[in-house]
Amino acid sequence: MTGAFDFTGARAADRGRPRILLVALLVTVTLGIVVVGFLLVSQARQAVDLRNEVEQSYARRLQLQRILSLHQDIETASRGYVLTQQEDFLEPYRIAEPAIDAELSKLDRLEQNGNAGEQLRHLRQHSVEKRNFVRETITLATSGRATEAVGRVRSGDGKRAMDALRSEIAELQLSEESRLDRLSARSGAARNRLEMTALAILGALLVLLTGAAVAIASATKSRSQALDAVADLSRRRKAILDAAMDGIIILNPSGSIESVNQTVARMFGYAEEELLRRDVGMLFATPTPVGQVAMQLRQMNLQDGEPGSLQEIPGRCKDGTPLLADVAISAVSLADGMHYVAVVRDMSERKKIERMKAEFVASVSHELRTPLTSIAGSLGLLAGGAGGALPDRAGRLIEIAHNNSERLVRLINDILDIEKLDAGKMVFNNARNDLGEIAAQAIVANRSYGERYGVTLRLTQPDRPTPIWVDADRLMQVLANLISNAAKFSPRNGTVEVRVEAGRNAHTVSVIDSGSGIAPEFLGRMFQRFAQADSSDARQKEGTGLGLAIVREIVQRLGGKVTVDSTPGKGSNFTVVLPALRDHDHGIAPCVLLCEHDPIVAHALAQMISDNGLTCRIAATAQDALATAAGADFSVILVDAELPGEGGIALVRQLRDGAAPATPILMISAETDGDALSAKVLQIEDWLRKPLSLDQVVQAVNRVINKLPSGKEGASRLPRVLHAEDDPDIVRLVEAAFEGKATLFAAPSVEMARATIARTELDLAILDLGLTDGSGLALLGDLAKAPNGPLPVIIFSAQDADPEVSEKVQAFFTKSHTPIDHLVRTVSRLAQASAAGEANT
The missing domain is CATH 3.30.450.20 (PAS domain)
Known part of the structure; x- marks a missing residue:
């Protein structure tokens, strides 16, 4: 392996050498060209400098000549004027004399040679002497002393000054010529050196370029081979991409x-x-x-x-x-x-598969849940003694069968729930709920499960409301999962505590057991699917590993989070944290409008209502009440019948015609039942008689908000219930469960159910969504127009709840998710509420 590696490295090095050589040649050639270019630029700069010096020298000599010419002009002008006394001769003097200083200054600016400074001072001195002499002779001549002026001219002083000036200018010009010759010689020598250097560099470059040509030829060949390889690779990749x-x-x-x-x-x-x-x-x-x-x-x-x-x-x-x-x-x-x-x-094929998957899940949901409900329900009834006393051996066998049927139900439900969560089809019907109440219901629903394992369930909750915005059924599913796990893994005679804690921004519910705990290395995988700390123990405890994964998914979709804390040997604590619901959240917090003119009574009522977790707003007059009702939604409106002005009945009429056509209204009056006709026409929920205690008002309000029965006794007959169900086993199971509690009228089809509704005075209806000739939903309209008034409806079907359907019925239960005794309790409650409603009206 090592030899092969070294050989490969050597080949790679051999392939790299021409490339390195080529790079070196290119760098050298580039540097040579840069150097030659630099030399050429230097020569060009020297030539430019020389040209500038020549031009400067020429300008200085020209300037010296102009200065000399100006002095000659003033000399000639002064002599002509002195000899002829004619003013015309002074004109050149007047022009030249003031220009001399300017020209001398210009010469100073042009002069760059430091050695010429002394000569320029001498030149200025001679210029001053000459101009003073000329100025003196002209002054003498203009003042009438012409003879003296001529004598000054003939004295030769002016000529000597002029000769000195000429001599100084000549020396300056000679100095300029000498300096220019030296610059020219130096520039020529530099040019010769530059030419020799450039020739040497160019010769070296020629040699290098020859080598570079050879290297380039080799590199070109290698590049051609590389391009062929790249083209081959590109074709291969294109073939892969196209495939x-x-x-x-x-x-x-x-x-x-x-x-x-x-x-x-x-x-x-x-x-x-x-x-x-x-x-x-x-x-x-x-x-x-x-x-x-x-x-x-x-x-x-x-x-x-x-x-x-x-x-x-x-x-x-x-x-x-x-x-x-x-x-x-x-x-x-x-x-x-x-x-x-x-x-x-x-995605077409995937969507097709998803549709097939959804159809399969729907089929499994119906085809498995329906018989499982019949089996588990029947075995439960037998185990509970519905079929009479059983021999001990038969009882044990029935118990084994019942327990395993429930285990199978849980397994099917877990698998279907996971599938619905993955597909995003699990329905959440969120509404205002109280976490403490749901926890209490979970304790009741799972108490028998705890007793099976010899475990006591204990609830600890605060003494104040814990409102949350959740789907109560889904949260019950979460708590049932956590409580059943805690019960299974707790020792006999142990206790599982369900602890509810209220917070400002969030409320928590914890399920605490005293079992063997969870190993620290497993805590991070606790909520993964099919995760089991000990597979053998999981089999012993009938676990599938899906429950906690479902818990996490549901809690997250409810806007909360779930955590676990465990100490091996001391037990585990599963905590669900859910956002607290404030009065303004979702716009659904129960809010009561109190129309009461007496401020003392109004304040006392409002305080009592607020202490019970409700929001209360007070309106002292009918006008205030109408304006307040128009600006907000209220769950209940309390109206004092003796309001000043037109009275409470007139206010209720205006509310029904405008801001509150369907809001429940409670009337407070000194009369026993007030105006019964008005109460019925205006849909007044209850007529509270004065004097009344504050508790009575609060109870009446809570009954309306929570849709609880008023507590009045119904008729002595058993409730009559329509059961629209096409599966005969489910029909027999429900009949057995309701024996002695209700009279059932079974109807396997929509047509038979409609006939039963038309000829029978019913109290309630249980509907399956899938009947022999259509959907049970087709009966909702008939039930709403039943001869004895709209009937409460319970959906009991293998299909899951649909939000639109859930809003139209009193309860929606899924087969295999709902124990048969829970269905019985719900029917009894709704039947009592229906009877109470009839008594009230």
Whole structure:
């Protein structure tokens, strides 16, 4: 292995040498060219400097000549004037004399040679002497002393000053010429050296270029071979991409298609050429404006090398056929900007499989839950003595069968719940609930399960309300799972505590056991599917490993979280944290409008109502009440019949005609039942008689809000219940369960149920959704128009609750999720409420 590795490394080094040599040659040639260029630039700069010096020298000599010329002008002008006394001779003097200082200053600026400074001072001195002499002779001549002026001219002083000036200027010009000669000689020598250096460098470059040519030829050959390999690799990759089941689209920064594989072309029905350089928005179900996709891609802020984004995007084929696709988008940074790779997967087959899966789940839901309900219910009735006393051996066998049927029911329910959670089809009918009340119901519902394991269930809760916004049935499912786990893993004669704690922002419910606890290394996997700390113990305790995964999913979808804390040997504590519901949350907090003109009574009533967890607003007059009712939704309205003005009945009429057409109203009056006709017409829920205690008012309000019966006794006959069910085993099971508690009228079809409704005075109806000739929902209209008034309805079906259906009925129970005794209790409660309602009206 080592030898093979060394040989491979040697071959790699051999392939790398020409490349290194080529790079070295290119660098050397480049440096040589840079040096030659630098020398040429230097020579050019020297030439420019020399030219500038020549021009400067010429300018200085020209300036010296101008100064000399000006002095000659003043000399000639002064002599002509002195000899002729004619003013015309003074004109050149007047022009030249003031210009001399300016020209001398200009000469100073042009002079860059420091050695000429002394000469320039001498030049200025001679200029001053000459100009003073000329000025003196002219002054003498103009003052009438011409003879003296001529004598001064003939004295030779002016000539000597002029000669000194000429001599100084000549020396300056000679100095300029000498300096220029020296610069020219130095520049020539530098140019010769530069030429020799450039020739040497060019010779070296020629040699190097020859070597570079050889290296380039070798590199070109290697490059050609590499390009062939790249082309071969590109063909292979294209073949792989074209063979991929998923479509692959490369997008440039502007959102245009740069390349696609054949799968994309087949998927959307286009030729590859039709897609290239087109905006990718053309493939969307609703084509987007050009540039919009590019903007959206930039807003996604995708980074090269990081995970991309997966989206479900509706598309459209060339022939207009819709195409739903999963699109995974990732970014790749290229030389010309950020590009995007879109992997497109046709979802048609997956959706078809999901539909088949959903149909299978629905079929299993019905075909398994219905017989399981019959089996478990029948065995439960037998175990409870409904069929008479059983021999001990038969009783034990029945108990074994009943326990295992319930175990099978739980297994089926867990599997179906996991499937619904995965598919996002689990329905949550959230409403205002109290966590303490739900925990108390969970204790009652699971007490018999705890007794089976010799475990006592104990509830600890605060003395104040713990309102939450949840689906009560789903939360009951969570607590049932946690309590059953705690009971199974607790020692006999142990206690499982269900502890409810109230908080400001969240309420918690904890299920605490005293079992063997959970190993620390397993706590992190506690809520994973099929996770079991000890598989043998799990089998002994009848666990599937799905319960806690379902708990976590449901709690998360209720907006909460679930945690576990455990110490081996001391037990476990599972805690569910749920957001606390405040009065303003969801706009559903029970709020009472109190219309009472007496401020003392109003305040006392409002205080009592508030102490019971309700919100209360007071209106002292009918006008205030109407305005308040119009601006908010109230759960109950209390009206004092003796309101000032038109009275409470007139206010109720206005409320029914306007702001509160269906809000429950309680009337407070000194009369026993008030105006019975008005109460019936105006749908007044109750007529409270004065004087009355505050507790009576609060109880009446709570009855309306919680839809509780008023407590009056109904008729002595058993409740008459319509049971619309097509499965005879379920019919017999329900009949056995209701024996002595209600009279059942079974109807396997919609038609027979309608006939029963028409000829029988019923109190309640139990409906299965799947009947022999249609859905049980078709009977809701008939039940709402029953001869003795709208009837309460319970859905008892293998299908899960639908939100729209749940809103129209009093209860919705799923077969296999609902113990038969729970159905019996619900029917009894609704029947009593119905009877109480008839008595009240």
